[in-house]
Amino acid sequence: MDTPVSPLAPETIVTPAPVAGVRLATRACGVRYKDRTDVLLALFDPGTTVAGVLTRSKTRSAPVEWCAAGLTQGTARALVVNSGNANAFTGMRGVSSVENIARAAAAVADCAPEAVFVSATGTIGEFLPDARITEPLPEMAAVAREDAWMEAARAIMTTDTFPKTATVRSRIGDVPVTLSGMAKGSGMIAPDMATMLAYVATDAALPAAVLQALLTPAADASFNSITVDGDTSTSDTLLLFATGKAGNPPVTDARDPALRRFKRDLNALLLSLAHQVVKDGEGASRFVAIHVTGAASKRAARRIGLAIGNSPLVKTAIAGADANWGRIVMAVGKAGEKADRDRMAIRIGGIPVCEGGLAVPDYDEAPVAAHMQGREIDIAVDVGIGRGSATVWTCDLTHGYIDINADYRS
Amino acid sequence: MDTPVSPLAPETIVTPAPVAGVRLATRACGVRYKDRTDVLLALFDPGTTVAGVLTRSKTRSAPVEWCAAGLTQGTARALVVNSGNANAFTGMRGVSSVENIARAAAAVADCAPEAVFVSATGTIGEFLPDARITEPLPEMAAVAREDAWMEAARAIMTTDTFPKTATVRSRIGDVPVTLSGMAKGSGMIAPDMATMLAYVATDAALPAAVLQALLTPAADASFNSITVDGDTSTSDTLLLFATGKAGNPPVTDARDPALRRFKRDLNALLLSLAHQVVKDGEGASRFVAIHVTGAASKRAARRIGLAIGNSPLVKTAIAGADANWGRIVMAVGKAGEKADRDRMAIRIGGIPVCEGGLAVPDYDEAPVAAHMQGREIDIAVDVGIGRGSATVWTCDLTHGYIDINADYRS
Structure with missing residues (x-):
């Protein structure tokens, strides 16, 4: 199978400098x-x-x-x-x-x-x-x-x-x-x-x-x-x-x-x-940075970030350019780490979409929608518990992933 | 979006009997x-x-x-x-x-x-x-x-x-x-x-x-x-x-x-x-039973089964009718439970494909391939540690899942 180069590949690939020895x-x-x-x-x-x-x-x-x-x-x-x-x-x-x-x-x-x-x-x-x-x-x-x-x-x-x-x-x-x-x-x-x-x-x-x-x-x-x-x-x-x-x-x-x-x-x-x-994630069309703050510890923040980054529902929503923060809440919930549902805040592309555990009333959807159409997606989640923070990176889940992996050995 | 009825739906849907009260x-x-x-x-x-x-x-x-x-x-x-x-x-x-x-x-x-x-x-x-x-x-x-x-x-x-x-x-x-x-x-x-x-x-x-x-x-x-x-x-x-x-x-x-x-x-x-x-799993085309034996405990067996059942690589392989037991081994490894790599055994559709941590030499691929083409897939994994066992059920991961979830709110 001939897979085209990832759309997220760097424009130029750096040639590493020689290392003596x-x-x-x-x-x-x-x-x-x-x-x-x-x-x-x-x-x-x-x-x-x-x-x-x-x-x-x-x-x-x-x-x-x-x-x-x-x-x-x-x-x-x-x-x-x-x-x-x-x-x-x-x-x-x-x-x-x-x-x-x-x-x-x-x-x-x-x-x-x-x-x-x-x-x-x-x-x-x-x-x-x-x-x-x-x-x-x-x-x-x-x-x-x-x-x-x-x-x-x-x-x-x-x-x-x-x-x-x-x-x-x-x-x-x-x-x-x-x-x-x-x-x-x-x-x-x-x-x-x-x-x-x-x-x-x-x-x-x-x-x-x-x-x-x-x-x-x-x-x-x-x-x-x-x-x-x-x-x-x-x-x-x-x-x-x-x-x-x-x-x-x-x-x-x-x-x-x-x-x-x-x-x-x-x-x-x-x-x-x-x-x-x-x-170069298999089938990736968007690169996603997930910043978690307000967690009980750095470790808890990373686990929450990975729960979001591993959620097929979050990843397919991103593939569909859908700012579906409800799925982010779901993923926070399943991480097994402390989170205060009613103090949670989520920003997408820097724009607050949820605060105090609620949708931000009448937030401007246009810039969020524009951000979701881009190649690099930025999600920030504060879980309202403590001072632990971490950043996790992932990509979206697309038809390309299925194409590559349902056919790997053939 | 109009989703067709799952190909795995029961042929007749039972009408539950009334319950007094x-x-x-x-x-x-x-x-x-x-x-x-x-x-x-x-x-x-x-x-x-x-x-x-x-x-x-x-x-x-x-x-x-x-x-x-x-x-x-x-x-x-x-x-x-x-x-x-x-x-x-x-x-x-x-x-x-x-x-x-x-x-x-x-x-x-x-x-x-x-x-x-x-x-x-x-x-x-x-x-x-x-x-x-x-x-x-x-x-x-x-x-x-x-x-x-x-x-x-x-x-x-x-x-x-x-x-x-x-x-x-x-x-x-x-x-x-x-x-x-x-x-x-x-x-x-x-x-x-x-x-x-x-x-x-x-x-x-x-x-x-x-x-x-x-x-x-x-x-x-x-x-x-x-x-x-x-x-x-x-x-x-x-x-x-x-x-x-x-x-x-x-x-x-x-x-x-x-x-x-x-x-x-x-x-x-x-x-x-x-x-x-x-x-009725979103996009499911095959129903998969995963039987885990030889684990340290019942709980360990269930965690191993779920690691296999949640693995996107295993699920896409099944979607592609690929008896890719290497991905099953990978999923066992990531479950975090004890497993003896060199005593592991895997059967697909009842046919041993691995024993003692190795591919079964010259096993007959035809019946395994035929089984993988079916609607119901049976995977049995013995991890060679103890007597814990559990069964977990899942479905495959197909393009249909992406279709449904990259487009849910639109």
């Missing part, structure tokens, strides 16, 4: 797809640290379990990702495939297999033809380049209609550092993890523990705050690699003031990638 | 709809007891809160239901509307307002024109009949494409009793409550406490085990009335062996109504 190679290995690249090899210079956030699915795939083990030792020398086959629900044979890939990449990178990270995305429940991945690895390593980020972002795509990339020049203290990243994902998108796959690298010098302390909250505010369909993949993986080439002074604590700007830039980069995933 | 009247009051009945008045003879299960939404409507208060006293003399306007999110004015309706019906039924139960279903956030409901009540009472159940089931419909009814002859000890019921609901269907509205009456003589002890587990196994879209209404209400006219010997404990058959029949009647709601 990271070399990338891609190849068409025929894992499942024909006539396109489907394997990515990334090589990291010695001394590279790593942090990660992985799916909490109870049926997570063998590659995810491999990464979880690797993260405990905190260093990385290689990453191998294939698209087309998720190597999930493949039993002991799936585990062997991951080990084969890790061993082959370790030989190429001259490191221990534990320093190799492995991901797979695509169909569930089919054995991975891992020899097709391992055999070309030496040749791929020989041609790996620092400037191959765009090819890398394309190689990891499945139902994505555009590659997802981001890059930012940051600094730690006075030392310039680079952050570059890529992501893939368009369906099965919901916390945790929403991504399905995202890889970010920086030339900053940061211990793995600091890297992890920066990554976890940034993932919560980005990939764990988006939803396309409430479905959670068995393969979701976010990894952050730091090569140390920038030569910034040592940092041993994530609260170090020297990290202030780096933190902000990392958060912005992850948010950009997460938004791109939503904007 | 219950009289019904309907009327076209123009609450919102034109040219159709939209108000139901039910009158119960003195001595009628009542039990109920209500939505746990945090934004439940004024009528639901009224019913919750009424249930604490356990007796019922009247029920008023309107369709077209849910009287939800209407603040103090919504509360006044309920009180007006209860007072008017109490005058007609010659009872305290607390013995009047009130429901409303339809659009959220609009004020209810309650005078249109209260003024005709005396005339409606004058023409109320014991044999008007089918008209009653029609008057409470909203987006339903067929009326939902059930009736059963039961017995308590040696005394014959009748159970008759009706329900409405086709979207916004998910626990709790799934219904949106269901009313069952019996001529059995049972104290309110016994009635409630019978109703709660029966609701869990029926209305709280179905899902159309995971959305929970602000108005969901299930009420069970017992007039006592059958003259069975007194029962004071729900565990009384004299109730064995009555329990079974009540459960079957509620399950029939709940299944009809799913079969």
Whole structure:
């Protein structure tokens, strides 16, 4: 099936800046797809640290379990990702495939297999033809380049209609550092993890523990705050690699003031990638930001936002350009978090449509209707309980979603 | 919008048997709809007891809160239901509307307002024109009949494409009793409550406490085990009335062996109504039963079943007649309950497609494909942990759902 590029795709796709100490190679290995690249090899210079956030699915795939083990030792020398086959629900044979890939990449990178990270995305429940991945690895390593980020972002795509990339020049203290990243994902998108796959690298010098302390909250505010369909993949993986080439002074604590700007830039980069995933949501025609305030806690606000963002009735109303705030109220109610029905307030496109638990009398429907016709929808809900707030992003639910998903394997 | 009758509708719709002590009247009051009945008045003879299960939404409507208060006293003399306007999110004015309706019906039924139960279903956030409901009540009472159940089931419909009814002859000890019921609901269907509205009456003589002890587990196994879209209404209400006219010997404990058959029949009647709601699921083209075994507990099994039943990816696969068990594994994983990936087993239409966490080698796809083409799909999942089991029912997710819900208010 040939799916047109999402109408929400960015006008220009950014080519990520090279990151010193990271070399990338891609190849068409025929894992499942024909006539396109489907394997990515990334090589990291010695001394590279790593942090990660992985799916909490109870049926997570063998590659995810491999990464979880690797993260405990905190260093990385290689990453191998294939698209087309998720190597999930493949039993002991799936585990062997991951080990084969890790061993082959370790030989190429001259490191221990534990320093190799492995991901797979695509169909569930089919054995991975891992020899097709391992055999070309030496040749791929020989041609790996620092400037191959765009090819890398394309190689990891499945139902994505555009590659997802981001890059930012940051600094730690006075030392310039680079952050570059890529992501893939368009369906099965919901916390945790929403991504399905995202890889970010920086030339900053940061211990793995600091890297992890920066990554976890940034993932919560980005990939764990988006939803396309409430479905959670068995393969979701976010990894952050730091090569140390920038030569910034040592940092041993994530609260170090020297990290202030780096933190902000990392958060912005992850948010950009997460938004791109939503904007490529299967069948999406509108991008929706849901701001929840007045909740009992930040966590409660996020749960309420996700209840709204996952509601098929809210999402179909948005597809129909219908400012149906009654369905938003319904979704708040089902979130299971405290809400004061009679103090609730809702704004759509900045215009109050409900206040004090009632429709705003004679509110001007014209600007609201005009807002609902746009590509970017803004919903703000105050639930009248406390001071917790959160923002969640989603897309609408259209015929396109049904087209793509009622026909995926055929 | 004119929606055709669901292809899953029963071939014949059962006319419920009259229940001694219950009289019904309907009327076209123009609450919102034109040219159709939209108000139901039910009158119960003195001595009628009542039990109920209500939505746990945090934004439940004024009528639901009224019913919750009424249930604490356990007796019922009247029920008023309107369709077209849910009287939800209407603040103090919504509360006044309920009180007006209860007072008017109490005058007609010659009872305290607390013995009047009130429901409303339809659009959220609009004020209810309650005078249109209260003024005709005396005339409606004058023409109320014991044999008007089918008209009653029609008057409470909203987006339903067929009326939902059930009736059963039961017995308590040696005394014959009748159970008759009706329900409405086709979207916004998910626990709790799934219904949106269901009313069952019996001529059995049972104290309110016994009635409630019978109703709660029966609701869990029926209305709280179905899902159309995971959305929970602000108005969901299930009420069970017992007039006592059958003259069975007194029962004071729900565990009384004299109730064995009555329990079974009540459960079957509620399950029939709940299944009809799913079969009228918005846009539904297939009815899906999901049997979960091997879970840590009954509750865990139900949560896993609902995670599968609410998964848009599973539901679109079923719409596309695709036996995509990989998506079932994904949904099991996101349920948050224990599951052993490597002991999981899945049968579709009775045919094992996965065992021991792996695709069954060379299983015969033809009968599975034939089963997926049918109207009734049967999925069995064993998650390999314990002995908890549950069954959940849902429907597929089709273009019809988008058609109906992207266009509801226009």
